[in-house]
Amino acid sequence: MVRSLVVLGFTLFSIHVAAQQPPVNPVAQSMVDFHKRVDEYMKLRAAITKKIPEVKETGDPAKISAREQALGEAIAAARPAAKPGDLFGPDMSVYLKKTLAEDWKSRSPADRKALFEEIPNGLQLKVNQPYPTTIPLVSAPAKLLAELPMLPEALEYRLVDRYFLLRDRDANLILDVLPGVLPSRTR
Amino acid sequence: MRTAPAVLAAALSVSGLTYVAATPAPTRAASGVVQQAPQAASSQVAPPREPGSVRFAVIGDTGTGTSSQYEVGAQLTKSHQSFPFEFVIMLGDNIYGSERPQDFVNKFEKPYKTLLDAKVPFYAALGNHDDPTQRYYKPFNMNGERYYTFAKGSARFFVLDSNYMDQAQLKWLEDQLSRATDRWKIAYFHHPLYSSGEKHGSEVDLRTQVEPLFMKYGVDVVFAGHEHFYERIRPQNGIYYFIEGGSAKLRKGDIRKGPLTAAGLDTDFTFMLAELGKDAMQFQVLSRAGKPIDSGTLPLAEDPKRPAESKPPSVR
Numbered sequence: 001m002v003r004s005l006v007v008l009g010f011t012l013f014s015i016h017v018a019a020q021q022p023p024v025n026p027v028a029q030s031m032v033d034f035h036k037r038v039d040e041y042m043k044l045r046a047a048i049t050k051k052i053p054e055v056k057e058t059g060d061p062a063k064i065s066a067r068e069q070a071l072g073e074a075i076a077a078a079r080p081a082a083k084p085g086d087l088f089g090p091d092m093s094v095y096l097k098k099t100l101a102e103d104w105k106s107r108s109p110a111d112r113k114a115l116f117e118e119i120p121n122g123l124q125l126k127v128n129q130p131y132p133t134t135i136p137l138v139s140a141p142a143k144l145l146a147e148l149p150m151l152p153e154a155l156e157y158r159l160v161d162r163y164f165l166l167r168d169r170d171a172n173l174i175l176d177v178l179p180g181v182l183p184s185r186t187r
Numbered sequence: 188m189r190t191a192p193a194v195l196a197a198a199l200s201v202s203g204l205t206y207v208a209a210t211p212a213p214t215r216a217a218s219g220v221v222q223q224a225p226q227a228a229s230s231q232v233a234p235p236r237e238p239g240s241v242r243f244a245v246i247g248d249t250g251t252g253t254s255s256q257y258e259v260g261a262q263l264t265k266s267h268q269s270f271p272f273e274f275v276i277m278l279g280d281n282i283y284g285s286e287r288p289q290d291f292v293n294k295f296e297k298p299y300k301t302l303l304d305a306k307v308p309f310y311a312a313l314g315n316h317d318d319p320t321q322r323y324y325k326p327f328n329m330n331g332e333r334y335y336t337f338a339k340g341s342a343r344f345f346v347l348d349s350n351y352m353d354q355a356q357l358k359w360l361e362d363q364l365s366r367a368t369d370r371w372k373i374a375y376f377h378h379p380l381y382s383s384g385e386k387h388g389s390e391v392d393l394r395t396q397v398e399p400l401f402m403k404y405g406v407d408v409v410f411a412g413h414e415h416f417y418e419r420i421r422p423q424n425g426i427y428y429f430i431e432g433g434s435a436k437l438r439k440g441d442i443r444k445g446p447l448t449a450a451g452l453d454t455d456f457t458f459m460l461a462e463l464g465k466d467a468m469q470f471q472v473l474s475r476a477g478k479p480i481d482s483g484t485l486p487l488a489e490d491p492k493r494p495a496e497s498k499p500p501s502v503r
Contacts, residue, residue, distance in 0.1 A: 057325045061291040064323045114388055118315070134284055136315040142352040143392040150354055169319050 030091035031149050037087050041175065042152055045168070048074045054170070069130075072171040076128040084127055087166055087176040096148070096164060100181045103144045115141070115159075116185060123161045130172050135160070231479050232269040233471055237464040241340040241371070242270065245459035246434040247278030247412030248314065252294040255456045256435035258475040260298030263458050266473060267302065270460050273339065274307060275299070278412030278431060279314025279349075279377030281327065286318050295326065310337060312346050314377040314412065319348075336363050342371035342463050345406070349376035352396050360397065364404035371463045371487070372406045379411035379430045381420045383448045384441050387413055401426055405490050408468060416442055416453035417472055419481055423447075427468070427485050433457045450481045 052074055055067040076082075085093055104112065120135040131137070140148065140157045148157060151166075155175070158165040159182065166176040235242055244263055249256055263275075282294050296303060303309075303326065311327035313319060322329040329335055333348040334356050345363060348356060364372070379387075380394040390413075401409065402424050412432035420428035433456050442453045455474045462469040471482040 054331075055320075055323050057323050057329075057331055059325045060288070061286065061324055062288040064320050065286065065288070068318075068320055110388070111391070114386075117386060133286060133318070137318070137350060138315060139351045141392040142390075142396045145351070145353050146396070153355065156351055156353075172318065172320075 026091065027095055030089065030095050033089055034087075034092040034149055037089060038151065038155070041087060042154070044078055045075065045154065048078060068170060068172050072130055072168070072173040075168060075171050075173055075175075079128065082127045082175070084177050084179070086127070088178055092149075093178055096178055097181055099147050100144070100164060103141070103147065104182065119159055119161065119182070121161045121185060123163075125160060125163050125165065125174055125177055127174055127177055129174050131158070131160075131165070131167055131174055133172070140164075231477065232266040232460070232473065233469075233482070234269050235271070235462050236469055237462065239340070240465075241342045241463040242272040243339070243461055244272045244275045245278065245375075245410055245429070245431045245461060246275060247377075247410075247430075248280040248415055248432040249277060249298070249435045250280055250282040250290075250294040250316070251435040252283075252290070252298075253435060255437070255475065256294070257298045259434050259456050259458055260302075262473060262475050262477050263299070264301045265477065266458075266460060267305075267307070270462075270471075272307070272460060275302065275309045276344070276346075276375055276410065277309055277311040277327070278375055278410055279312045280316045280412060280432075280436075281311050281314065281321060282318075283316050286321070291324065310344065310346060312376050313348050313350055315350050317350075319350075334359065336367075338369060340463070341369060341465075342373055343367045343369035345372065345374040347374065347376035347397070349378040349390070349393055349411070352393055357396060357400070361400050361404075364400055364406070367404070370465075371408075371468075372404065373408050373410070373463075374401060374406050375410040377411060378413050379418075379428070379432075380409065381423055381428050381447050382411075382414050382430055383418060383420075383443050383445055383451065384414040384416065384430075384438070385443050386438060386441055389447075398424065398426075405488070407488060408485070410459075414438070414441065416451060417457040417459075417480060418442060418447075418451035419449045419472075419483075420447050421449045425488050429459065429470075431457065431459050431472075452480050455480075 048071065052067060052070050055064055058064065088096060119138045123132065138159050140159055154169055156167050156169050158167050162180050162182045164178040164181040165174055167173065168175055246263065282290055308328050309326060311321065311329055313321060313333060319333055321327055322331050322333055334346060336343060336345050345360065347360065378390040378393055380398055381389050406426055408427045410429050410431060412430065414430050414432045415436040415438035416430065416433045418430040435456065437453065437456055439454055442448065442451045444451065457472050457474055457480055460471050466487050468485045472480040474480055
């Protein structure tokens with residue numbers, strides 16, 4: 001009887017304490033989860049780059065492109081089932097889309113026009129595909145980058161067509177894609 | 188923080204029009220300065236003026252492999268005889284299109300072969316058409332970094348990756364600028380903070396991120412490309428801005444002259460020569476035929492923190 005009362009009391013206390021805890025910031029939690037996934041990717045990448053080390057400065061561009069290709073192929077092979085959203089994750093995808101939409105809304109018509117001029121379109125991009133080497137690399141604009149979670153130096157965000165990409169810089173490999181982040185150009 | 192120069196005294200020679208501007212620098216409205224390319228063909232490169240000055244050439248948006256790039260390359264080489272610049276800065280879009288080994292040959296090594304053979308170093312910034320792995324290409328002297336700094340004589344150069352101005356780069360930039368004690372601070376990168384180009388225009392996003400640092404730490408001159416023309420911007424917040432993105436590509440009729448434009452040319456291919464002296468920068472802009480397009484003297488801004496004398500030469 002006494003034991004039951006103690007257990008009941010403890011349970012009620014626990015419920016009370018839990019009710020007093022501040023709610024977890026969902027965006028912060030999404031960021032934490034995103035960084036965990038990025039960290040996991042970086043561990044995988046580090047293991048691969050032990051076998052395909054960073055190229056030293058060279059006057060032979062063939063060595064640079066060969067290393068880029070080898071690294072890209074090895075990473076893709078190590079993530080054969082990678083699909084859109086694996087790294088961004090569902091929560092982060094919502095946050096990114098919202099952030100990108102707000103950024104777009106804040107821009108002047110002239111700025112939007114200039115961005116559309118810069119961003120290549122008419123593309124179909126997939127995870128584990130090399131970034132097309134014949135089109136420009138358009139960054140997320142500087143103001144937008146300041147709003148996004150920081151990445152390790154090996155990775156970067158890019159805007160292409162209506163996609164928001166996560167790209168491995170030295171492997172020239174698309175790691176994740178978030179489609180439909182920019183309005184259609186016909187609007 | 189330094190103060191803006193009270194007076195911009197520039198002797199300008201623009202396609203046959205020669206005038207001397209004594210301009211209360213940043214506020215004067217633009218006059219009609221966008222000019223047509225000159226027709227004459229003789230080379231008129233002015234020699235350096237000060238012994239011990241830092242001399243360099245500026246080219247941007249070069250990597251096409253087209254005849255225009257080769258023509259500018261030939262003229263750049265020729266100008267080196269009269270104006271023996273020590274090095275060349277590249278403002279990005281170093282290799283357009285595919286980046287196969289033969290592209291590095293045809294779009295860089297051949298057009299500047301004589302200079303490369305003469306051991307004139309090139310220091311590249313990345314453009315939006317450049318794969319960041321170009322930083323491993325030794326002739327670009329990037330030391331494997333997207334953004335880097337190097338010193339020449341009394342000047343320090345800050346080479347930025349304006350394609351990707353993330354917080355890590357901004358932190359690096361502030362750290363480097365705060366530690367720099369060089370008499371001249373020069374920044375260069377691909378996207379222009381100020382531009383009168385119709386197609387692209389000013390990169391306001393980027394400007395809000397980097398210009399406060401330039402102002403805080405006394406950057407004197409900023410070079411950018413991206414726009415396929417030459418433009419000298421009226422001084423902004425005490426900083427001289429140039430666009431030289433017409434060294435192989437041209438977007439004719441793209442300059443919309445307005446309050447930003449001090450001088451510009453969008454009808455011929457160009458390159459720049461610059462000399463950093465004790466108290467002023469001399470510059471001259473030449474067409475692929477070697478004709479003077481723009482030139483002048485830009486006084487070093489007053490800055491109580493600036494070293495009084497040039498430091499001995501140093502590299503990197």
